[in-house]
Amino acid sequence: MPLAVAVISEKLGTYASQDTTRIADEALARGHTVHEVFPAAVSQVEGRLIAKARRYTGAAAAGTQERIRVDLADMDVIHFRPNPPVDMSYLTTLYLLDRIKDQVLVINDPESIISFPEKIFPLEFPEFLPPTLISRDVDEIRDFTDRHRDVVIKPLYEYGGRGIARVTSTAFDGELVRARLAEGSPPLVSQAFLPGITAGDKRIFFIGGDVAGAFVRIPKHGSYIANIAQGGSIHRTTITPREEELARLLGPKLVERGIYICGIDVIDDHVTEINITSSVGFSQIEELYGEKPQVALWDLIEKTA
Template sequence: MTLTVAVQMDPLASINIAGDSTFALMLSAQARGHRLFHYTAEDLNWSDGRLWTRAHPVTVQRVAGDHFRFGDPVSLDLGAEADVVLMRQDPPFDLGYITATHLLERIADRTLVVNDPASVRNAPEKVFVLDYAHFMPPTLVTRSLEEARAFLKQHGAIVVKPLHGNGGKAIFRVGPEGENLSALMEVFNQTWREPHMVQAFLPDVAKGDKRIVLVDGEVAGAINRLPGEGEIRSNLAVGGSAEKTELTDRERAICAELGPELKRRGLIFVGIDVIGGEWLTEINVTSPTGIVAIERFDGTDVAGLIWDAIDRRLAERAA
């Protein structure tokens, strides 16, 4: 069955096609004969129960510098003319992002939105993971310098990061002496109104930070991301590198516990992060990545698995 797929994402011209998961999903959809449309979240409009957007028909190809072709823009009714919406714009998870989930939620009974917009809104990466605190490293959520100092004293070295950050941005290690902790908390409190995440520093991060991708609650594959020289961050977006990996028993237990809840919430494409084979740090649901690297190392067509899961969801709706 040919589907009409609307892809809500960042501008196509700016993506790195060598590793971009959304681009891989678009290539896979196109290979199945689906029609693709591209639009940005800023283009959404709502009136009288209709949600529409100015969208471009698009074709894609894996040719750097010539990876997409737009057709003439059209007004696309997402509730009546689209079968699937891929909500794939990158964070920040701000009010613009949240508003887009509210708008897309209004068509979710007619059009399959991946991931489910209400579930995305209710499961921000570093908040949803608190439901699984028994798998996490020691963690504090706070704006208080006093609490952060007490936590540092307890754990010896800590990492401070924004609660709604992404891509490894603004992650700081503070050593046992607490150098610059007060200045750092001051900057964080001036920059963000919400609390911040403080975690015990895990020396095992030097061995890598594993990204495990789950598709409709089932493990699809994993890569180990290694930090660059002089870095504690292993995100590929900030210079980390990827290597082939296998799951530990603890990681399989984490996935087994998370999987049914992810499936229940309509979170079809999820990437979780695990340090040292045992410490769960994030559950990425907004715009998870990693499927291109998994295919490169394991040969697993994760994009195809995601479209298979989408087909199953559509069949369930039609039954």
Template sequence: MNVCFLMYPWEEIVPEHDSSLALIKECVKRGHGVAICSPSNLTIRDSVTNAFCTVIGRMEKIPSSAKSFYAKAKLRVEMLPLAGFDVIFFRANPPLDSIMLNFLDSVKDDVFIMNSLEGMREANNKLYTAAFGDAHSNIIPNTHVSKNKQYLIDRIKESKSDKMILKPLNGFGGSGVILIEKSAMNNINSLLDFYIHSGGSSNYVILQDYIEGADQGDVRILMLNGNPVGAMKRVPGQGDHRSNVSAGGSVQKHSMTKVEKALCKQIGPKLVKDGLYFVGIDVIGGKLVEVNVMSPGGITYINKVYKTKTKVEEKVVDFLESKVLDKLQAFDRRSRLRKTVQDA
């Protein structure tokens, strides 16, 4: 099969820790054609959606380490039609570019896209977790989202806890996530001004109940086709409440609890229904904190702490191959049936 990774530029990859590179390497290892392109490289030529792609040359011998693979990869740039690929694997960092999705709309019926465009539109920000919470569910922490500063201040004052989590709606990688306390209300007023009005626009802010034990870290679980395929504990760095590895956190081996397994079983069907086949969920104290659908990381870290024979990227590429095979078989079956009718 031929796979196009729609992601950040090749030059920005950090080989030792990059989940996208692990997936690319696994595809090349299996003999699949691989190209990458950034959202800014999308273009239309003669009414056909194309992209200026960085094509990765096939290798006779695949280096064992990601660092060697990255260094030895032979690259060339070509303009290629996106409908000619079997898979478009979305791995771009947030925020989601709506124009990019409009480009992809033209090929969504021809190519298997991971994750689906409809699912990406619905789930690309932190509001998606609210879809899993209702009056009968305690699956997510109590959450407020607003641009109204006074409303948010009132929610902080009425909270039974002295601590709450404040974060921007469209942040990623732990950026902008802060711990606030009622004892510092004078600072909260100016913080809300900054978050709501930064960038010269009016921004939504998320205010979330603090979950006891959050200072000990969170659990990142990678979900594939609605089922967990790997998990790790992320522990905050010294002097920081954030557990994101990109923010200085560290990784530990983690065995999923019964509560975490039940949570995955509960949310898995909706993820699949929304076409969100590969996502990363963040869990604290058995509660769903975030769903990461654009470029979930953690593959290399999970592989490292578990040291299992079957790597996460192998399971993901197995899934891609099965989806492409299903699509080809469906096309072949329809072609045979159409010929039967035509020849009647």
């Protein structure tokens, strides 16, 4: 049966949204109707969740259709795919979507995205976590750095390698830390530097609690940041026994919490992030292996919706 699908995203049909475009294109290939919904155009209107949207018919016509007004409760499936940062606008859309998730299948579950931020979720697996501090206290960050000597700091709610810096106990840059903790900013995540980053930051991609593929991002020469947006390159990889153990623990939790799409980041067999916001992996796995995780995703959705 054809489904009415809304994709909350930006720039469907473009390189900037290639993973989400693959989700939308697979829906079209199965005969479903797809609307692109703009994150800033979701409104609660007298008890109804209304959005401005465009009918999406494929990349060739992306962005050309007129905007129309749709009731999101009339959809069968809603994909929530805006990129972080996770700010109050982002969270407000999730709060509103959470109110209709009993009527519509929302992927990923809004309550789970709210409750399990990608840099906090790994705390549920302490045996796989590198030494980690989450704090706004400069003295705590300095003490943590003194204990671990070489530390990476990053904003709690950013993505794509933005705002990452490296500090050491011998040259602790308090001014840098204070600048990152400007008034009103969230805490910083500090983690012991993992030398294995030179061999890459592995993304293990899950669909519906099962591993759907993996690839490794290797930093460009002279860098310790492996994110693709920061110049990292992607390569084939294999999953280690320890990573398989983590996957066995994580998979059932994802299913239980309505998390259909997830990407975990692993360095030196340590999990650093568990991404359930707008996880990338569809395009990289297709490029490297010729496999299409979006097919498994829609097979699962069609059994559930």
